[in-house]
Amino acid sequence: MAAGCVRKVLYAVQMVNGGSPGSWTPTLRALGRSKKSSIFANHWRWSPFCTEVDNLNPTPAVKKKKDPHARTTITSVGRKISERQIQVISETGDNLGVLHRADVLRIMDEKGLKLVLLSERQEPPVYRLMSGKQIHEEQMKMWEKQKAKTAPVQVKELTFSSGIAAHDLTVKLKQVESWLEKKHHVRITLRSPRRESSNNLDQNLEQIVQRIDAMVGFVAKPKVIREGQAAMCILRPPSAKELSKRDKVQTSLAQTANAQAAQDETSPSDTQEHASTMINEK
DSSP: OOHHHHHHHHHHHHHHHOSOGGGOOHHHHHHHHHHHHHHHHHHHHHOTTOOOHHHHSOOOOOOOOOOTTSOOOOOBOTTOOOOSEEEEEOTTSOEEEEEEHHHHHHHHHHHTOEEEEEESSSSSOEEEEEOHHHHHHHHHHHHHHHHHHHSOOOEEEEEEETTOOHHHHHHHHHHHHHHHHTTOEEEEEEEOGGGOOOTTHHHHHHHHHHTOSSOOEEEEEEEEETTTTEEEEEEEOOOHHHHHHHHHHHHHHHHHHHHHHHHHHHHHHHHHHHHHHHHHHO
């Protein structure tokens, strides 16, 4: 309690007591006690020097920090469309143009669709009509992308000698494939036998990597380390772009092979027809 506050309280007590408490009658003593308590309470309440600590130092409101690991969501806006005119994309991806919200609600009711906000920065804002299944699928895609971004990358390590047996090498490469399927990076170190310097260790390691059945990418390509006594590389799973490019190449090769096979099947008949034509002319 502050010194000024204490002085004010003592002064109030002295003013209430006035004389010697021993000369009071019981009635006056009770009356004096009640007056004293009321004056004491009023003085404490209205004293300009005595304020509550909470009023002097109010506790600031704690702001909630956004959790970086919180899941992003895609939800329907329901029937509460604040704008009068909105641009609408259909459930099949077609642009329906700018529609009045009453027309949008009518389409939602007729087809049993939900409305999802795509972009509120455009004028008018862009919404999309989606089914419950479409919203669920988009939600799962967003969660998978978020999980891939936030998940830490684990680096597995594998070391073996250049004189490794063929069976043992096959087993180790299978282990590498399983790690890559789990989206891990793999650090492979190829040692020269008996601590002797060996030539072309990096090329040997590259040939070993080519024996992996799965498609791989390089974080670090094969290179010689430890003064020529070893070679090292770091593998990673292929990106979505690399997988798409591989699929396009495979599709193109398959189409070329099918066209070549079809041409080979028609060639003998063409030869026979040409031969019969030559005989008839003779």
